[in-house]
Amino acid sequence: xxxxxxxxxxxxxxxxxxxHLLENDDNVSFDALIGQLQENLQNETDRERRDAFRTAINGxxxxxxxxTQSMSTPGSLKQSLRSTLAQKNTxxxxx
Numbered sequence: 683x684x685x686x687x688x689x690x691x692x693x694x695x696x697x698x699x700x701x702h703l704l705e706n707d708d709n710v711s712f713d714a715l716i717g718q719l720q721e722n723l724q725n726e727t728d729r730e731r732r733d734a735f736r737t738a739i740n741g742x743x744x745x746x747x748x749x750t751q752s753m754s755t756p757g758s759l760k761q762s763l764r765s766t767l768a769q770k771n772t773x774x775x776x777x
Contacts, residue, residue: 683730689764691734692741695719699738712746741766 683691699718703710708718716739723735744766 688730688734688737691730692737695722695731695734696738698722712742716742737766 696715696719699715699722700710702718702722703714708714719735719739719742723732723739726732726735
């Protein structure tokens with residue numbers, strides 16, 4: 683799977699999780715999103731989708747920690763997800 687395909691899959695998974703929260707009238711927060719992604723991960727059997735769920739969860743954690751460290755530094759969740767995916771690709775090529 684190419685890098686762009688992996689990014690699209692992570693985007694799709696994130697969108698599905700957000701839509702699920704919205705459809706159930708749940709609050710959309712970092713904690714709720716992480717919880718939904720973790721729940722979806724538990725029910726997923728496809729390896730590539732499981733990897734994408736882990737990337738999404740790590741990206742949300744990373745983005746949230748950046749936001750709490752410095753509220754004055756703007757960033758985007760998309761940038762955090764790309765950074766997480768890049769780190770994962772780098773570590774997997776080293777093994």
